[in-house]
Amino acid sequence: MRSSAELIRAEEPVLAHNYHPLPVVVARAEGAWVEDVEGRRYLDMLAGYSALNFGHRHPALIEAAHRQLDQLTLTSRAFHNDRLAAFAESVAALTGLDMVLPMNTGAEAVESAVKVARKWAYEVKGVPADRATIVVAADNFHGRTTTIVSFSTDESARAGFGPFTPGFRVVPYNDLAALEAAIDETTAAVLIEPIQGEAGVVIPDDGYLRGVRELTARTGCLFIADEIQSGLGRTGRTLAVEHEDVVPDVVLLGKALGGGIVPVSAVVARREVLQVLRPGEHGSTFGGNPLAAAVGSAVVELLETGEFQRRAQEAGVLLRDGLSALVGKGVRGFRARGLWAGVDIDPAIGTGREISESLMREGILVKDTHGSTIRLAPPLTITNEDLRMALSTLETVLRTGSL
Incomplete structure (x- = not known):
């Protein structure tokens, strides 16, 4: 099996360069977590720009797909x-x-x-x-x-x-x-x-x-x-x-x-x-x-069932509270509704890209947009424990700097 670095290099001559992804090569996933080809685990705080609201490989969705594939x-x-x-x-x-x-x-x-x-x-x-x-x-x-x-x-x-x-x-x-x-x-x-x-x-x-x-x-x-x-x-x-x-x-x-x-x-x-x-x-x-x-x-x-809407509301409170605590500590401001937030990072600490790369090295996947803003949109299935861990990691990255 080729390594992450080898796979990234292999893409260069054969894929159009219309994306600038973070240097992580995902090979497996379950729920809110993904794993790269070397077996390193990452918490997915982007969820495919909301395409993965129900997490990776939700059992009910996988079952529906498998059942239909046979028909x-x-x-x-x-x-x-x-x-x-x-x-x-x-x-x-x-x-x-x-x-x-x-x-x-x-x-x-x-x-x-x-x-x-x-x-x-x-x-x-x-x-x-x-x-x-x-x-x-x-x-x-x-x-x-x-x-x-x-x-x-x-x-x-x-x-x-x-x-x-x-x-x-x-x-x-x-x-x-x-x-x-x-x-x-x-x-x-x-x-x-x-x-x-x-x-x-x-x-x-x-x-x-x-x-x-x-x-x-x-x-x-x-x-x-x-x-x-x-x-x-x-x-x-x-x-x-x-x-x-x-x-x-x-x-x-x-x-x-x-x-x-x-x-x-x-x-x-x-x-x-x-x-x-x-x-x-x-x-x-x-x-x-x-x-x-x-x-x-x-x-x-x-x-x-309304379960996922309620989950986004409840976990959204935790997300907002966690981000509020970071305002003035590397976060200039944020906007959040449910489990969705845009977080404006102090440019003196780093660009959105640099913060995203630092979080990646700590096992958290997010994506930047427009300079020093990062987006958080975890699967609606994320646990409170994992969400707190992501916020704690963001606090650490902001405190220690992005580089």
Whole structure:
């Protein structure tokens, strides 16, 4: 077996350099813990950017996958399969919406929602052809396709990839007045993250999401909530919009919907919205495949008990208390909701990358974003003991320095 160093070197000439991962090579995992090829154990405090909300290899999800692997994995949507109806029914019920468009990745869900919103604008709202606009928030992260980076404000995501797709208006996040000013008769939808993850777990003011809902309803455009990272238990609720008792017209799901096993995403919407799609106008060979539907249904079953939402709430208190104790001791500030936090490190101590590498050497895996910010998003299955250990290790790293 090749060592971690050998495997990292082997990637260099054959893999595109579109990532800068931490120098750890994971070979095995269980729950909140992973193990590298040499057998060193690490506590996973990132959980695949919330794709692993239920931990690595959750028994119920693994069982669902194994069971389906023995039966049927793919038909394409040229035919029906026996798992898709139950999946769609369960996801619609979980979100309180009517219809489901199954896709694979989060970016596919966002792209699909853009297409659906535009078609709805032309066929239902009466916007003149090719004039529909969608309002988005600055510092957003919705994916990396050409259309999506067209409305990104992160220059590293945009530089070198133009020309860009028109039809988007960017306003400051958490600014209802700016949002209202950007909406006109051509506006098909407002697309926002209820909590901005890549930006550093940025949480809007209380009332912002209610304001978006009221404004979109009053002006006759759609409210699309990108819950790909924030949804499915991460914030202590099934969806982050539930913190303000808001029901959008369209909810985008992904990441945790596949249980960390297969890529699964979905556009979930009111019937009036998704009914604008007709055969041949949109599709995906793998979207809604039986394996994905089986795993996705098992994910919904886990969430239906409320256990994971409660766990995120309870452990979230421990996370916030632990981070509060570090403010002024290497932490400049933080934002947290449920088991999700963006932690701003004092740049005098180190960059986010340096702190992440120091934590890795101590057996804790996190990931940096935007300079000196690190993100914490452990599996919702993490124990209080392991969470306290992670916070204690962060305290030690901050006290002793990152290098």
